Amino acid sequence: MISPYNDAYFMRQALQEAQKAHDEDEVPVGAVIVANDQIIARAHNLTEKLTDVTAHAEMQAITAAASFLGGKYLKGCTLYVTLEPCVMCGGALYWSQIDKIVFAAADEKRGAGKVGELYHPKTKVVSGVLEDECSLLMQEFFRNKRK
DSSP: OOOSOOHHHHHHHHHHHHHHHHHTTSOOOEEEEEETTEEEEEEEOOTTTTTOTTOOHHHHHHHHHHHHHTSSOOTTEEEEEEEOOBHHHHHHHHHHTOSEEEEEEOOTTTBGGGGSOOSOTTOEEEEOTTHHHHHHHHHHHHHHHHO
């Protein structure tokens, strides 16, 4: 049977999480982790709410997914995130050995891609899925912050 789900479907779920972050006055980044076409973790930035610089959407999702699976490795899982992971999150994703990372918008200033090969060698990376929608939410957030 062919799955009705695809990268765009799951990125829309991550975008819903980013909207929650936006509504909570957090930088609007959202993430979901998927295993076997099932979302096993949903998260968004909580750095302001938790006063914790490490409370990025990806870090929250990694923790939730590991708890769901009962182990620290995320083999067989895919992370969908609305913004390219930073170096901190990239390192955590390396150690999790996640199979696939799909991000929407590149982070030209702080993205993990700026430092070269940061992810696990077996991790597949896909970029640009729903890039316009995710970028628009981020741009709107910072435009409102500058007012």
